[in-house]
Amino acid sequence: MAVAEPFDEKDLWPTERLWAMAWRRLKRVLGHAYQRLPFYRKRFEAADITxxxxxxxxxLARLPLLTKAEVLALQAQGEAPFFGMEWWARQEPSVFLLSSGTVGTALLWEPWSKMWRRSLACARAYWHMGLRPGMKALIVAPSWHLVSLLDRMVFELIIPCEAVIVPWGTHLPLYAGPLLDTILDQRPHFVNMFLPMLYALLAECRLRGVDPKEAFSSFRTLGVTGAGMTLKAWQELDKVVGEGKLLEGYGHAEAVVSNGCRERLGHHLMLESAYVEVVDPQSGTPLPPGKRGLIVSTVLIPQGSLYIRFAPGDIGELLPEPCPCGLPWPLIEVYGRIEDQVQVGHLTLLPYDVRTCLDEVQELVAVSGAVVRRRVPLPYLEVLMERPPGANVSALEQRIKEVIGRELGLEVKIYWAQALPARWKGTPVIEEEELRNV
Ligand SMILES: [Zn+2]
Known part of the structure; x- marks a missing residue:
């Protein structure tokens, strides 16, 4: 299928040509890092390669993966903002940004020219998501985050919006109330936020007795990031906010930009700014499309802080099939975090896998559950579920056992709780010791 409204001619290139472009840029970045950046020079020498x-x-497997923990250790020893992994022209204006995450906050030094090139990739992703000139765009990102700066560049300079709404202090779920006021007052068309903020907005709507479909009726696109949603969870949430506008994105401040697609088969990777691999977590060897592994990325703009073969800990796969929407940019699907993996029998599972099974039981779609992790793995799965009011628990158990048996080939033991603590909302992993406290 042809792309009806391409952002530019690259949206019409074959996927192979996009990969070839990314490979050429990757080779240039590797040469640059070897020649100019002491941190990477040492890594090449330690691996005995050029x-x-x-x-x-x-x-690429010969070049070790870079973890956030390594970057944090390097930054703890060095003198901010330069640690041997940055390159910049002395006169060029630059911005100094923070990259938060589960293991800590790292520093990013980004010259203006790099920000400009990254904003072009971001603009392409937003164009695919439906942003057009003349719309009203709402920024829901903290001002210290790369995203808020990139959004400003896109909304003001590349795809000029009628208005860019920048609320103050409203990026945390705590401020869902003022953000809902802003939405009702300003009626934006294009909105991007992280998923916990959307849940907080929905809770605020419930509190006020406002139908979210009404509150969000001006939205043409509602992008969310920050969680691996199952297909069913996405469909249910799409219904709640008003059908056809919810899109899930994936990205991180160090390199990756992607856009969620209305075909809902994953995220289209913008290969112009990042080269993306999915690798075997043990060996670091790139895996072919269709195989699940650790997501690894390399920024392709050889300026500022360079993250080469960076593994932020996400588990995903490159999808082998082309997208029915016609866009040639390859698709990646993200399933969760490596620290959330649970060993059951011979299988390594993510909460996503269990949730996908639970979602097949209609009564459980909106019910919180958790996967139990044992220090010594058991041959069967253990799941803790919130007891739905008035439910026939034994009938539900039977259906859970059927679907887990069919899809994962596992037996399952189910524990029921009146309510799960707030931090267990969604489908997280709980350790065996915590099971006793429920
Ligand atoms: Zn698509």
Whole structure:
């Protein structure tokens, strides 16, 4: 299928040509890092290779993965904002940003020219999501975050909006009330936020007796990031906010930009700004499309803080099939975080896998559950579920057992609780010791 409204000619290129472009840029970044950046020079030397030894994607396995913990350790020893992994022209205006995460906050030094090139990739993603000139756009990101700066560049300079609404202090769920006021007052068309903020907005709507479909009726696109949603969870949430506008994105401040697609088969990767691999978590060897592994990315703009073979800990896969929407940008699907993996029998599972099964039981779609992790893995799965009011628990158990048996080939033991603590909303992992406290 042809793309009806391409952002530019690259939206019409074959996928192979986009990968070839990304590979050429990756090779240039590796050469640059080897020549100019002491941190990477040492990594090449420790691996006993030079950039010339990396001739094919599988050769990338010879260059070690970079973790956030390593970056934090490097930054703890160095003198901010330069740690041997940055490159910039002395006269160029730059911005100093923070990248938060589950293991800590790292620093990013980004020259203006790099921000400009990254904003072009971001603009492409937003164009695919439905942003057009003349719309009203709402920014729901903290001012210290790369996203709020990129959004300003896109909304003001690349796809000029009629208005850019920048609320003050409303990026945390705590401020859902003032944000809902802003939405009702300003009626924006294009909105992007992280998923916990959307849940907080929905709770605020319930509190005020406002139908979210009414509150969000001006939205043409509602992008959410920050969670691996199952297909069913996405469909249910799409119904709640008003059908056809919810899109799920994936990205991080260090490199990756992608856009959620209305075909809901994953996220289209903007290969112009990041080269993305899915690798075996043990060996670091790139895996072919269709295989699940650790998501690894390399920023392709050789300026500012360079993250090469960066593994933020997300688990996903490159999808082998082309997208029915016609966009050639490859698709990636994200399933969760490596620290949330649970070993059951011979299987390594993510909460996503269990949730996908639970979602097949209609009465459980909106019910919180948790996966139990044992220090010594058991041969069967254990799931803690919130007891739905008035439910026939034994009938539900039978259906859960059927679907887990069919989809995962596992037996399952189910524990019921009146209510799960707030931090267990969604489908998180709980440790065996915590099970006793429910
Ligand atoms: Zn698509």
């Amino acid at each position: 950039p010339d030894d990396i001739r094919t994607p599988s050769d």
